[in-house]
Amino acid sequence: MTxxxxxxxxxxxxxxxxxxxxxxxxxxxxxxQDLVELTFEAAGATSVRTWALGEVGPDTVEPIPYNFLSEVDQTPPNVEN
Structure with missing residues (x-):
């Protein structure tokens, strides 16, 4: 490491x-880090995107690869009753 x-x-x-x-x-x-979660807001909606650590060997140089896993919409639905 460093x-x-x-x-x-x-x-x-x-x-x-x-x-x-x-x-x-x-x-x-x-x-x-094994997993990276970042929160994004756009057009009034909030989403959480997750990336997982990619393949890293002894000769891997920066930037370290992280592969996209998922995106989850965290904004509650706006439903009128």
């Missing part, structure tokens, strides 16, 4: 989800 407290990760996903975005993540107990 003496730094953060590392660069690449979020890989289908279409515009992730879109090979590079983010800065913190090490957890000196290791890469």
């Amino acid at each position: 003496d730094q407290s953060t590392y660069r990760a690449e979020l890989i996903g289908p279409g515009v989800i992730g879109n090979n975005e590079i983010v800065e993540l913190s090490y957890v107990d000196g290791a890469y």
Whole structure:
């Protein structure tokens, strides 16, 4: 590993989800995070997207790959009775 407290990760996903975005993540107990959850808000809706740590070997260099797992809409439905 490294003496730094953060590392660069690449979020890989289908279409515009992730879109090979590079983010800065913190090490957890000196290791890469297994899962990354990010919250997004757009057009009044809130969604949580999850990525999982990709294949990392001894020769892997930053950015560390994370593969898209899922997206969950966290906005409660607006239903009138």
